[in-house]
Amino acid sequence: LTVQPGKRTTEMLDLIRPYINRLKCCETLNGKVRSQLPNIVEYECLDKGRFIVKQGDAGESYYLIVSGTVDVMIEEGGAPKYLNILKSGQGFGEVALVNKGPRTASIITKEPTELLRIDRDQFHEVLRASKLQEIARKQSFLRTHPSFHALPEDILKKFVDNAVIKDYKPAEMIIKVGEETVDHIVIVISGECVVETPVSLDYYKLKDKRFFLDLPSSTRPDIQRYNKLPPVSSDKRIFAQTQGHSCSSRIMSTPTKSSSSSCSRNSDGDRPYATAQLEEEAVSRYRDYFRNDVKSVTSRQYHLILRRIGPKEYFSVSDFIAQNKCNVGAEKKVECLLLPKILFQRFNMLSVLEDMAAIELGSTLTVEEAFERFLRRRHWEMYKKKIVADVLKKMSNR
DSSP: OOSOTTSOOHHHHHHHHHHHHTOGGGTTSOHHHHHHGGGTOEEEEEOTTOEEEOTTSBOOEEEEEEESOEEEEEEETTEEEEEEEEOTTOEEOGGGGTOOOBOSSEEEESSOEEEEEEEHHHHHHHHHHHHHHHHHHHHHHHHTSTTTTTOOHHHHHHHHHHOEEEEEOTTOEEEOTTOOOOOEEEEEEESOEEEEEEEEEEEEEETTSEEEEESOGGGSSOGGGGGGSOOGGGOTTEEEGGGOOOOOSSSOEEOOOOTTOEEEEOTTSSOEEEEEEOOHHHHHHHHHHTTTOEEEEEEEEEEEEEEEEOTTOEESSSSHHHHTTOEEEESSSEEEEEEETHHHHHTTOHHHHHHHHHHHHHTSOOHHHHHHHHHHHHHHHHHHHHHHHHHHHHHHHO
């Protein structure tokens, strides 16, 4: 800590960083700004009884207590009044980083105390430098993007001024089902996003220890649609019960909201799912078709992946996500550029918006297509498990 700013090693900066991350005023700052703040903090060590700040003085700095304790004191009618004691890990004077208002209290050390100090001028300099870097990044990104590379310089500047770069943590939801219509376009700068939709699949348990998966019966006009399918024994929707109910990491079972649901666990034992018994009339219709081989019919909810979105790809241009009740989440750490849709209307660029919407729709699977892909992937996973089980069985019989 005693090393001068600018000469600190990576290890030293890593020790300071947790203190910086506690600042409330830094919560809205992007990661790049927060990573630069440890480079500007100053170290102070004061003896017992020293005034760190005095009531009424202009605020110039924010302080973080590394070790020791301090008193918070105000003067009322000429008499001191002690309000609080601050300890290691706490801070004071955060408002000074925003404005030059007077100090509302005095801070006095109760014992030898070590402090980290951030001066307002240096703090604002980091913000200014970061802002300039961010503007340059946005301009470079849009200039090399296929949809914006031909924009006139004055219009490009307007887009840059109104664009916002935002970071998302792994598994963080960017758009949730039920949210209001998103008024901006989201372009991925780095990382990968996933568009997924919750779907309740009908699960038919057969008497011969197999099961049948399909989209809900409400999406089919009539049960006779099954007459067009291959025989039950070869239909790709049929799975061997003995192979379990494993599924890929993103195609996951989640609880349904039915009051008649009962909770179970899949064979992997890591994700609970809920089942909701279907109407007896529906069960009887499937029993007629499957020659009374249906033991039970339940409903299970899965999240089907409709699209994966990588760098320079985008979403929320069309209203597909809202209409199909989709979630969009960060697969890993994702950095995105948010562009207000109103800019396209303001600069008569609706044709560009329409082209982007067409590309978005053309890159997104329908629920039926995603379901077919889910079936293929599930069969492949079960086939691999069967191969491994067969090999282990042969080895154990030797």
